[in-house]
Amino acid sequence: MEGRIERIKKQLHSASYKLTPQREATLRVLLENEEDHLSAEDVYLLVKEKSPEIGLATVYRTLELLNELNVVDKINFGDGVSRYDLRQEGATHFHHHLVCIECGAVDEIKEDLLEDVEEIVERDWKFKVKDHRLTFHGICYRCHESEDDKETKKKAD
Amino acid sequence: MEGRIERIKKQLHSASYKLTPQREATLRVLLENEEDHLSAEDVYLLVKEKSPEIGLATVYRTLELLNELNVVDKINFGDGVSRYDLRQEGATHFHHHLVCIECGAVDEIKEDLLEDVEEIVERDWKFKVKDHRLTFHGICYRCHESEDDKETKKKAD
DNA sequence: ATAGTTGCAAACCGTTTGCAATTTA
């Protein structure tokens, strides 16, 4: 993780930004919660645990900065809140999401899956794809199982 | 178009809502701008041209209602604004979008394109897909053309 | 030294809501 922070530090510097303690603290929170999809407020509260002096505005500014540098992706699942998702190092494309309409869980798909579709889009629509956002809405395996259990019980009776 | 309004009216009634003049005016604006991706404010201004008494809150309430009834889809391209997109009659799935990062244009793809991907998601992630959101970010054919011109001029880089 | 950065509070802006008046089925 230190290495990753070091590399992001270089990225900041090469764009003539500084790695302040606040920015580093924010980055660490993002790295420690890589699987989650935190809102700015979420990040703020987590950073505050270790750096209580930090201000919400700074978190917003840091997240915006990291978004510009493509370190994080800003995503929006339709509730009025932006969420911030760490990009995998070296990833050229954004990963996909599965949003469960039962329990609200958000799972990630890191495989590409869209290669063929992008090819079609580039060819048929003459659209040069730079990135994509793909989210499926449906029922996750966890909710699916409990649903199955109910069925099984019913049948057993 | 009258037929379509008639059908939506029935849909409203069957959920015990009324088709008020304001709602009808809003619907007409949506039908007349089917290809666009209007924000609530956009819709409001357009409705106002023909029904100047209408209030912004009513437009919001109507759009929310139509979203509930699956007549429109509420979408979000990452700017802080919700946009409302008329669903094709009988469509089970949401269509896709191409957002140009040069000029901001939003084009639509009505083909499904995701059948194979959904099959994989259902099989490998045990996720029952109900709907999806797919947006490509990149350069549209219009900007692509002018970009080509620049490249030719600039040459190296 | 100085350009960049911070925290605070106020401003912003899209959206929602309470309410009294009005309208629809």
Add this chain to the structure above:
DNA sequence: TAAATTGCAAACGGTTTGCAACTAT
């Protein structure tokens, strides 16, 4: 006529911004 709907204005909530003090390089 009763329940639904409207317009208005005020409230809301996430995000941005102006500014004086501060800090990393």
